[in-house]
Amino acid sequence: MCTSARPANLEDRLWNRKIRVQHDRFFLKWHATRQCLSFRTLLHRLRSQPFAAAFLITTFLFANIHATNAAEKFPGVGRTAIPAEIKAWDIDVRPDFKGLPAGSGSVQKGQKIWESKCASCHGTFGESNEVFTPITGGTTGLDAVSGRVASLRGDANPGYPQRTTLMKLSEMSALWDYINRAMPWDAPKSLAADEVYAVTAYILNLGDIVPADFVLSDRNIAEVQAKLPNRNGTKLFLPLWDINGRGDVVNFACMKNCKVDVNITSSLPDFAKNAHGNLADQNRLVGATRGVRTDSSTEASDAPLPGKARNPNATSGKDSREISGTESVAPLQAGQAAALAKQYSCVVCHAANAKLVGPSYNDIAAKYKGDATASDKLIAKIRSGGAGVWGAIRMPSHATMSDAELKALVHWSLAGGN
């Protein structure tokens, strides 16, 4: 947590000052050597830092600085970015490969990374289970010749049931950048550049785009680009990019006796009506309409009649916000734990009776049955993450969760997730 409290004693304060002066000194040197001195920046520093100012006066022409400031539109707002900062954030890779860091990785090494860090979600061969995006499949050697993936065509026969990454991919830069910035999904930006090259090479090999002994690098990535099955399959569509464009679908505003077909060609089948839950509960209780009741539970409405209707406005006077702020934590209800599991994406990796990325709740419950220390251990484990108890795959950390939430989820996990 960040505290804005001042340092308690004078030494500390002076020490902080000293660091800042040194920092400014570095800053100026850097500017001077690059011969693109920003007087604006200097001036901010001078104004806010009397110590630094004293130092700077001996080094620079003051009048000059003043003159520049007069022309500045927003003095004191923002500062020049330091090269190291730009380097830390400017990680994007363009289609011409500007931004691509030097490095390389083999298919072989990529396979290891894939199996330990990607396969749990995307499947051993990139085919994915039903939960995650399929990476490979749907491309052919013929596509590689034309640069157009045939199975994407509307009249493709046979078609391919899903749109895989390699079917869609028209720019190598996008695949490299995708993995580099966003994968593995639960630990983005954790791969080193060489690892990204390697796992990218492995994906390309799964799609028969490169051979099994291939080593992908910044030097040969453009050659791979020239082999992508769908490299010619993506086009800028100007009318939906340009604000002044005209759309490609034209209608006109007929007002009377318009020739249109009013046959109903599609409607929701009865069995699907309740797929989104009871619609009566998704509409307001008053107004011109009500929600249609789509569940069948309505007939079981023989709840006992209480003597007096409960007035929901006459609550205990306590707001839920106050309550959640108190120390003592009431046990959460099962529904809430399930909601938390969803909120914190536990459901991505855990299910009640099936092993996903992590163990099933039933297996967890069985393992720790009768273990009085389990609760505290598991709270700590979920908070900090870790591997080794169930296998080599790591559970990510959950540092932002509150004690109450963790406790609730552990109790719930130990009850087998129900």
Add this chain to the structure above:
Amino acid sequence: MRIDVPLEERSLANEVTDADGIAARNAALSPMGLGRLRRAPEGFLNASQIADVQAGRRGLLRHALLSAAGLTSLSLNSSFARPSLDAKAVPTVDPRGDPNILEMPEHTKSLGQPVAARGYGMPSIWENNLQRRESPGLTRVGAAGVSFCPLQGLFGIITPSGLHFERHHHGWWDIDPRKHRFMINGLVKNPKVYTMDDLMRLPSVSRIHFIECGANTGMEWGNVAVPTVQYTHGMLSCCEFTGVLLSTLLDDCGYDKMNGKYLLAEGADGSGMTRTISIDRALDDCFVAYAMNGEMLRPENGYPLRLVVPGVQGVSWVKWLRRIEVGDMPYATKDETLHYVDLMPDGIQRQYTSIQECKSVITSPSAGQMLLDRGYYNITGLAWSGRGKVKRVDVSTDGGKNWRTAKLETPILSKCFTRFSISWNFDGKPSLLQSRAIDATGYVQPRLNQLREVRGSRSIYHNNAIQTWRIASDGEVSNVHLG
């Protein structure tokens, strides 16, 4: 293995943490639990009683029903009956008078709650049905999912902050604003870093704009797939945003006016969302926003900083915005190459399809609802265009054969919701409701079949078709496609 969390578990758990509170809330909210009322007797009418109601002989029924249900002083116009036109949900007036008037309720006879009982006000518990909701099976995991805005229950043009739709690719965060930094680099004289303090000191604009996900209505390209306007159109919201124009910031960094043709906008979340924006768009009306509807952005909407790209699909409104780079070519980012490309019948994927073309939808009455009765209705809905103002909205009740021009409510703003409404008498004849918007460029919102003729039905994105709601003779409204 499908991961499905039962609907019941999509609870309001975050707000209520004590078991008692939950019980109270459930009791108050579940139709069955409301004061443990039975369903109102209207739901149990037999055929002859229905005939009585239709003939206006309600008084006759009143007594029989009261005794049948064992109710005496409880309101008969309970909203929790299965609403059905035959068995009217409208009040049956007791000749002795309405007990809601005759018997003074507790809130009239005792003391209510004090000021600041809630430091941050909340909607009435009676409004709890209106929630952001997910569409089961649409996305694979909640942290890379969508929640839909309940358009069926909203008024005017402003979306309440808590009901703004959500789309995250890597989950949402509540970022410490003191530590958030915003950088501009690339083709600029002076690459700069701004703190939130810096940004909030600069001159600001406040503007109302709609935001629509490019995939809104995407589930409906092929056939009817979802039951209500929340799911057909709910990746859509409209708020007042406050922040600093990109033109101000780009000038402040001295962007390269010769070569700077495109911007890359990048988010600070795990997905590092990246999107290309043309410099013309950026200088025209884009801004970095820190506020929404008069308060700071909500975390789910990118707190403390997001990009606003009026008229352009939501994915470009990068949340948790950390960086803008000025460049000289489009970036073909992951979300411009592997996602958000529109697949055409010839197998070509259209790239950089950004503008949200003119579109409208009737929100009341809309699918999944039930009209209370025959008689008067105010048909109302929303129209919007990514190319400017909405000029006109026409409404048809016969599936598009005949149209009447609706009334537009003010304000009518560029790239913003416009609320329309028109009077209608429902006489019990099955009807097909449609709205058709025309924007200031003269573009007319197309029919679904016109879109399909050109774009096929696998595009996922950019379905701005005219929506049809069928009204059955019993008043039930449903989602249909016409041939």
